[in-house]
Amino acid sequence: MSTSQPTAPVSRTAELARGALWRPGVMARTWRETGYLALALLLAPFAFAHAVLAVVLPPSLAVTVLGLFVAGWVVVAGRAWGGLYRGMARGMLGVAVAPPLPRRRVRGFWRRAGALLGDGAGWRALAFGALSLPLAVVSFSVSVAFLAIALGGTTHWFWYRWLPAQEGPDGRMHRGAQLADGYFVDTPLRQWILIAIGLVALLVWHRMTLAFGHLFRLLSAALLGPSAASLRVQFLEQSRGAAVTDADARLRRIERDLHDGTQARLVAVAMQIGDARERLAGAGADPDGAEALGLLDEAHGALKDTLVELRDIARGIHPPALDDGLAVALATLASRCPVPVAVEVDLPGRPAPEVETIAYFAVAELLTNVVRHSGATAASVRADVVDGALRVRVRDDGCGGARFALPGASGGSGLAGLSDRVATVDGSVDVDSPAGGPTVVTVHLPLSVTP
Incomplete structure (x- = not known):
């Protein structure tokens, strides 16, 4: 079992039915995504108009100053479109997009106006509405066109007899669809050809619909969730x-x-x-x-x-041993541990003092966990530099099963608390601890906390 520092995902796609049209669940998924395209086309003109209004309103009302708040609330109202489209994506496209972060409350007249007009989540939702209009028109038109060909071609043999008779170039009367000048589908061979065309169109409709649905899925994940900057x-x-x-x-x-x-x-x-x-x-x-x-x-x-x-x-x-460097400090920790610990340090230079302190206490907590919880007979500590970052790895041959939810050696927050402390300098913790062991905990830290 491999566990890393937990983070909230921006989007999560459900297990979707895949494969050929006749496989279980695939037809239902295709119809759901067709319904999404239809609903998106119905809403797209209104969302597009809202986006246009949000663009033209601020310059028009800027002269009144107070009108900037009206224009700002128009931008913030775009979040409602984002919520609506996220609900559609969750129910019909099978993708759960995390909502954007709440708006920050600021004080001051101009700061409040700027926060409203510069609401990133509102603008991204409006951008989604603007882009959804051309995409919805094209996707729904293409999807419905192939669906109509598929349904018409596969059922023409049944309903063609109710079509009005037409006179062909040969002077004879024909009942059936006229696909070209003088070409009427009114013979068994032509009926079978049209059925084959309808089946091909059905497969194309299935693939095209899923492709357009995937485009909307990508667009939803990119524009309707929190931005990378806000998550940071x-x-x-x-x-x-x-x-x-x-x-x-x-x-x-x-x-x-x-x-x-x-x-x-x-x-x-x-x-x-x-x-x-x-x-x-x-x-x-x-x-x-x-x-x-x-x-x-x-x-x-x-x-x-x-x-x-x-x-x-x-x-x-502050451990005095750190005054002589991380290698000496880790060796001191290992010498006090009841479990035999092998220490290997390969550092081209000394990290920042605060990084060394965090690394020291991380190893101290992990070795204490080894003694109290793992039942290990041996452990090892290795510190080196990988890709410009300090990597400290503690391994033991114990029973395994360590995870973030378990308390620490002192009954505290354990690995979760260690992960929080490491995150204060933009580091991370990875835990690989299958049942039966061994347990390997890797701490990644920057060499310096200054930019």
């Missing part, structure tokens, strides 16, 4: 939010550790030292100072434990 902005905003949340959680954890652990221990040490001082200062009390020495020994041991805690907290903020 949304992704960066989500990454920024994840970074802020992660930083706040780290600060709270450090504060909690200092308050509940280190601070309480220092208070206990201070009380022990104070008690020892009182005993030493007391006249006639404990002349040998044995009890005071015992209290001082306890205080000394507590101070050493506190120093260890402070080192762990400081290491959680």
Whole structure:
């Protein structure tokens, strides 16, 4: 099972029936897409008129200033056409196009007017309406023409007898369709030829209809969903939010550790030292100072434990091993891991300090997961540069089954949280963890966060 950082797709096409016309579901799909072409032709003139109005209205109303808001709302109203066409595409073309991002609320007279007139989703929906007019006219006309030939050719043998008789060049009366001057379809051979032509036209109608439907499907995915730029902005905003949340959680954890652990221990040490001082200062009390020495020994041991805690907290903020480079830091992590870990680092130069920090904590989280969850007997860490980006890969021979939804080693957000932290510098996480193992987690990071 291979899993990558989850992202919302712009469009998703359902499983469509394919193949020859007589295969199950293919005829139903062809009729649905024919209905889409008919409905698109019915709506196209109104959508085209709306698009033309959105183009000519702003220059006409710009002199009134307030009229710019009217013109802007005409542009924004194009989103309604986009919603209508997305519904048609979902129900009749089998493609689910994600809706565009909501409009941003801005303050200020001119900024609001500019946001309305420059609404990208509205303009793209209007562009779809403008392009759909010529495409709908051509596609529906061609589709209906071949469908008429197919139906007429295959059924002519039945209804031709009710046609009015016509006199041919030979002076005889004929009943049947006249395909050319003096050529009437009124003999068995010509009827069979026309049936064959009708069957060929039926196959052509099927293929042409699906081809035009696919054009509308592509056009819908390109113009009716969110743009790449808007998705990029949304992704960066989500990454920024994840970074802020992660930083706040780290600060709270450090504060909690200092308050509940280190601070309480220092208070206990201070009380022990104070008690020892009182005993030493007391006249006639404990002349040998044995009890005071015992209290001082306890205080000394507590101070050493506190120093260890402070080192762990400081290491959680910025590991000192990173001062000597990522290779040394990863080797230090591997030496502390209960599971044997092979480390291989092949870097032409040092990445940015913030990238090294993220890579270090990513490997620390992954190795902790290996120890607590995988049941592995060996693991490996490799860091190198591929296509101008830092690639850190952690592999173990454990039981597998890792995925983004599972909690981390500390009960937190696990791989999903790791993915969020990596995304703050525009990185990504890939997880390949089939049942039974092995598990391979690859972290991709830029070498620098500056443009």
